Amino acid sequence: MSTTTRWLDDEEQRAWRAWIDLNAQLSARLNRELQAASGLSIADYEILVALTDRDVPDRTLRMYELGERLQWEKSRVSKQVSRMEARGLVERRHCADDRRGAFVDLTEAGQAAIDAAAPGHVALVRELFFEGLSADQVRSLGRFATTVLGRLAD
Amino acid sequence: MSTTTRWLDDEEQRAWRAWIDLNAQLSARLNRELQAASGLSIADYEILVALTDRDVPDRTLRMYELGERLQWEKSRVSKQVSRMEARGLVERRHCADDRRGAFVDLTEAGQAAIDAAAPGHVALVRELFFEGLSADQVRSLGRFATTVLGRLAD
DNA sequence: GATCGATCGTTGCCATGTCAACTACTCTCC
DNA sequence: GGAGAGTAGTTGACATGGCAACGATCGATC
Numbered sequence: 001m002s003t004t005t006r007w008l009d010d011e012e013q014r015a016w017r018a019w020i021d022l023n024a025q026l027s028a029r030l031n032r033e034l035q036a037a038s039g040l041s042i043a044d045y046e047i048l049v050a051l052t053d054r055d056v057p058d059r060t061l062r063m064y065e066l067g068e069r070l071q072w073e074k075s076r077v078s079k080q081v082s083r084m085e086a087r088g089l090v091e092r093r094h095c096a097d098d099r100r101g102a103f104v105d106l107t108e109a110g111q112a113a114i115d116a117a118a119p120g121h122v123a124l125v126r127e128l129f130f131e132g133l134s135a136d137q138v139r140s141l142g143r144f145a146t147t148v149l150g151r152l153a154d
Numbered sequence: 155m156s157t158t159t160r161w162l163d164d165e166e167q168r169a170w171r172a173w174i175d176l177n178a179q180l181s182a183r184l185n186r187e188l189q190a191a192s193g194l195s196i197a198d199y200e201i202l203v204a205l206t207d208r209d210v211p212d213r214t215l216r217m218y219e220l221g222e223r224l225q226w227e228k229s230r231v232s233k234q235v236s237r238m239e240a241r242g243l244v245e246r247r248h249c250a251d252d253r254r255g256a257f258v259d260l261t262e263a264g265q266a267a268i269d270a271a272a273p274g275h276v277a278l279v280r281e282l283f284f285e286g287l288s289a290d291q292v293r294s295l296g297r298f299a300t301t302v303l304g305r306l307a308d
Numbered sequence: 309g310a311t312c313g314a315t316c317g318t319t320g321c322c323a324t325g326t327c328a329a330c331t332a333c334t335c336t337c338c
Numbered sequence: 339g340g341a342g343a344g345t346a347g348t349t350g351a352c353a354t355g356g357c358a359a360c361g362a363t364c365g366a367t368c
Contacts, residue, residue, distance in 0.1 A: 006276075006277075007276060008280075011289065011296065012284060014300075015292050015293070015296030015299065018299035018300045018303060019296075022299045022303050023177045027177070028325095031326095041353080043353090043355095064316060072355095073355075073356065073357085074316075074317065075317085076354085076355060077317090078319085079319095079354080080354085095316095098315095098363075099362080099363060099364090100315075100362060101316060101363090119159040122159060122161060123160075126162075127305075128306060129173075130162075130166060135165065137298070138165055138166055139165060139169070141173070142165065142168050142172050144291070145169065145172035145173050145176045146168075146172045148176055148282065148283060149179065151281075151282055152176075152183060182355095182356090185356095186356090195323080195324085197324075197325095216346085217346070218346060226325095227325080228347065229327080229348075229349080232346095232347060232348055233323095233324080233325085236348090237324090252333080252334075252345090255346060255347080256346080256347070310368090311366100311368085312367090313364105313367105314363105314365085315364070316362085317363105319358105320357105320358095320359085321356105322356090322357090323355085323356085325352100325355100326351105327350105328349105328350095328351090329349085329351105330349075331346100331347090331349100332346085332348105333344105333346080334344080334345075334346095335342100335344075335345090336342090336343080337341095337342095338341090
């Protein structure tokens with residue numbers, strides 16, 4: 001075991017703090033504005049996007065597929081779907097093939113909600129995050145994030 | 155009002171998803187490991203760091219100062235401090251000057267907890283985040299985060 | 309076709325966060 | 339020195355998230 005710790009130097013300290021603060025504030029802001037503009041939370045939005053990514057007329061996914069795509073715990077998926085079902089955004093449907101399983105279907109109301117919410121949300125992401133970034137910077141940001149993400153998967 | 159939305163192109167899409175996923179997974183991982191190794195949550199850790207940053211023997215801050223430094227809602231500070239006080243990590247103390255106010259003091263146990271937790275946490279941050287980044291990359295990452303942070307403050 | 313481990317989904321318990329309302333105090337200004 | 343606005347902190351209601359335990363079912367294997 002080591003006896004000394006290699007602390008973060010000033011530059012690293014600054015970068016790390018800025019990173020942490022940015023994430024906290026960016027997600028808080030996106031959540032707040034999305035909520036105010038459309039009554040959806042980020043969690044709602046992510047579920048709806050996952051369902052909408054399916055080709056028409058298959059706006060449906062198994063619970064476990066939702067969990068895999070979003071990298072969510074199964075209990076998290078289950079609870080989120082319950083809340084959204086209560087608001088009419090999605091519906092659960094029994095699965096005939098696998099009697100343990102359940103499908104989650106996008107409803108008309110859910111489709112309408114995501115259609116209404118998406119343009120404003122994307123515009124805000126653009127304004128807050130991509131504004132002033134060159135294509136090169138976007139690419140290298142993406143590369144960096146993907147690299148770290150890869151390390152996390154191990 | 156505009157009739158068309160400028161959606162994210164593929165490159166932006168990728169960068170944005172990677173960013174979102176990275177933050178979700180990185181904070182989950184840091185939280186999990188910190189919790190397992192030291193019994194502290196990230197929230198605990200941040201409060202303790204803020205208090206430790208004060209010069210000895212002033213390991214104390216007003217509630218509202220904690221809120222300003224961490225950019226937390228006051229109710230969030232209040233509840234976090236309550237939980238930590240129950241575990242003996244900090245103590246509340248009445249403020250004589252301003253009788254509405256309260257100080258939060260770091261306890262011996264709190265000091266010991268942060269001392270025990272910090273080396274492992276920093277090592278993990280290094281391993282997961284800074285690994286393989288050049289000084290230049292650290293600097294430009296910091297600049298980017300600071301820029302966006304600035305936009306968020308408006 | 310019975311058994312046993314793996315998988316799917318739900319639930320309860322608890323920690324965390326936000327928002328709004330509330331109490332108690334301080335400060336400003338007349 | 340008192341009214342009214344603002345500030346410090348707490349609380350309650352509610353949404354969210356993780357973890358572990360559970361019931362039901364599936365599937366591989368003998």
